[in-house]
Amino acid sequence: MxxxxxxxxxxxxxxxxxxxxxxxxxxxxxxxxxxxxxxxxxxxxxxxxxxxxxxxxxxxxxxxxxxxxxxxxxxxxxxxxxxxxRFARAPRTAALLRLGGTHGPLLGALVDRLADAVPDARVSTCTSWSERELARLLAEGRLDFALAGTCGSAAPPGAAGLVWREVAVDPVFVMLAAGHPLAGRAELDLAELADAEWACVPGDGCFGDCFTAACARAGFTPRRMYETDTAALVHLVQVGRAVGTCRATFPTTPGVITRPLTGTPLTWRHLLGWHTVTQRDALATTVLAQARMAHAGVAARSDSYTAWLSARRDAAPPALP
Missing domain, CATH: 1.10.10.10 (Winged helix-like DNA-binding domain superfamily/Winged helix DNA-binding domain)
Known part of the structure; x- marks a missing residue:
């Protein structure tokens, strides 16, 4: 035998x-x-x-x-x-470009830019709330690039052979109903929202723990946190049921306003990942550059984010890149 x-x-x-x-x-x-x-x-x-x-x-x-x-x-x-x-699933030409991403406007903006930057590519997309799942799909060769993120300086989702590069860093804003008593303020202190119920989209990183820690530093414990999809989150904010947490690039939505928090207690780091075995350096460089330009375009369409950036340019050195 x-x-x-x-x-x-x-x-x-x-x-x-x-x-x-x-x-x-x-x-x-x-x-x-x-x-x-x-x-x-x-x-x-x-x-x-x-x-x-x-x-x-x-x-x-x-x-x-x-x-x-x-x-x-x-x-x-x-x-x-x-x-x-991974090798068998990797595209042999630029005919297919498989992108993954979490919720938010950045994935759509990247697809739009790649349509001009890599016109011969046929782009497909996959979305997931889980950064770990996106990392697994990259490791298995089922995605070519993934837009994920981490809270603050936390490490990106790990898997052998993966490369993660920073696209941008955003402050975390809060979402309020347009009729909320604090809606007229340009900036809010987190402690002013001590009595609020909260809503956010799910994730498998450390954002929940970081948010709870930020609230503790502000002197309170959140009464309740609803984890739900983006559409349900917006509805809860619109009807005044909850205050939402969001990245500063969250798009303008009827009945909802976004506001920065004093001192920027929470930040979100956008990352682009790929696998070194399946991606050429030239293509990775192109996609990363387009992702950074896509983020700049998304940020420019947010009035509250534009105002926040302008205020910091006029003051001391900016707190974030």
Whole structure:
């Protein structure tokens, strides 16, 4: 019998489980079938890999040698399979450009700009509230580029081979109903909203914890936080049910205004990610440049953000890039 990859996985499973009974359950096999398979593997390798006892199995010296090799071989094969999948899914030409992004206007603005910058490309889009899911899709070769973000200086979603570059940093604003008592103010202190109920879009980063910490520094604990999609968030704000949190680039919406917070207690960092195996440097440079210009265009269409930036240009050095 020739040794196969599945045999190494079987040896690894028995060692991890510590008994043939538990290993058989995890592998979905009957114990007699697993015992017979182990005997065939041991004959092929020339000796016993495990000593059986009343309390399970104990690895022999030969077993330790084989297990040490599996710690190298199995991850290497897994990495080979993933890299091959990424390569197979990667576009061979510029005919297809697959973009991913979270909620907000930046993805649409990037698609618009790429239509002029890379006119031969056929662009497809995928949206997700999860930055980790976008990172996984990049790692698997199912996306070419992804627009994600992190709260403040938090690390971007991690996966081997991924590159993340900063597009821009925005302050986090609040959304109020146009008829809210504080709507006429140019800037709000977070403490003034201590009695509000809140709404935001979901995410798997640290924004929720950072928001709670900012409220604690302002001297209060949020009464309630609704996590919902953008349309429902806007509705809750419009009817006065909640105050929303948003990036400063949030587009103008009837019945809703956005306002900065004094001292900019929260920021959001926009990132563009890609995988080094599947993307050419020249294309990545082009897409990153277009993403930065797309952000500048989106920011220019927000009156409250434009006013905020202008006030800081007229004052001391700007707080954000």
């Amino acid at each position: 020739e040794l196969e990859l599945r045999h190494l996985k079987t040896i690894r499973a028995i060692a991890d489980a510590g008994s043939l009974t538990r290993a058989a359950t995890e592998l979905g096999l009957a114990q007699p079938a697993l015992s017979a398979q182990l005997k065939r593997i041991e004959r092929a390798l020339g000796g016993a890999l495990f000593e059986r006892g009343r309390h399970g199995v104990r690895v022999t010296a030969l077993g330790e040698l084989v297990l040490e090799r599996t710690r190298v071989v199995l991850p290497a094969v897994t990495e080979l399979q993933q890299e091959a999948a």
